[in-house]
Amino acid sequence: MKQQSIITADDHPLLLKGLNDFLLEKEYNIIGSAHNGNDAFSLIEKEHPEIAILDIQMPYMSGLEIAKKCKENNITTKIVLITLHKEKELYMKAQELNIFGYVLKEFALEEIETCLHNVADGEPYFSPKIREQLGNIFVSDSNLNSLTPSEKKILKLIADDKTNKEIASLLFISHRTVEKHRSNIINKLNLEPKTNSLLIWAKENHDKLL
Structure with missing residues (x-):
């Protein structure tokens, strides 16, 4: 799993550094990072990483918009979104776009490894807190x-x-x-x-x- 290529994107430099440092320490294969949606999508187009971990809200293009463009362009990168948002509509949208992971920021470092293992096995991962809040409308x-x-x-x-x-x-x-x-x-x-x-x-x- 740890050799799978990963790109990360977040418009908050400290959060991005914290995520990258954590994943590198765990020996994940980070091949690039971006600070906004446009750069993140360009990285995905250029590098075709197996997994992209994206902040849901970024300048120029949101994580959901990137996922939509990937789907439209038949890009097979598996998208994992990290977010503060708990609105049901966003989760439903994420499912429509075949997003593989939805992790709440407050639990990101606790859950990201489990999430990446699931995604590598082709299994979607949604934070347990999301499942609790939405009455378990998700199913693998x-x-x-x-x-x-x-x-x-x-x-x-x-x-x-x-x-x-x-x-x-x-x-x-x-x-x-x-x-x-x-x-x-x-x-x-x-x-x-x-x-x-x-x-x-x-x-x-x-x-x-x-």
Whole structure:
């Protein structure tokens, strides 16, 4: 993992130095750094690093805008955002752009190594504090892939506002079997067993189920 090429970007020199010093001490392969969004994107275009750790708010171009440009240009660099922001909309946007990591600044040095290990293995990483705050609306692809075809079919029907009774009728199974499937899906996705938690998740992640 530590040989993967990484670039970093932050418009606060001290924060950037602190992050770089920490990663270099841990023997990560930092191949470049930038102090604004334009320079960060130029570095990504030129060096094609495997991972880019970016501050979400920078002059000229934000971390999200860089991620969008990478996606549009088919650049495969995995983006990790470091941020102070906890708004749900930003996290949803991050997921749409296939951002691989979202780390809160207050926990950055504690979490960045775990994040980089996950990202290197192709697993997205979102700060646990984010998951707590947003009621666990995030799920990794491996969790989703652990669902059986029947469970995925049921999840799509839940997203379409079908009741247990309607799902049972459509799939020619018993009402009790639908309830058992729902319970299994909640466990596999690590959702809290609250009323409507599965419906909310299914609607917010409908695109992943297509």
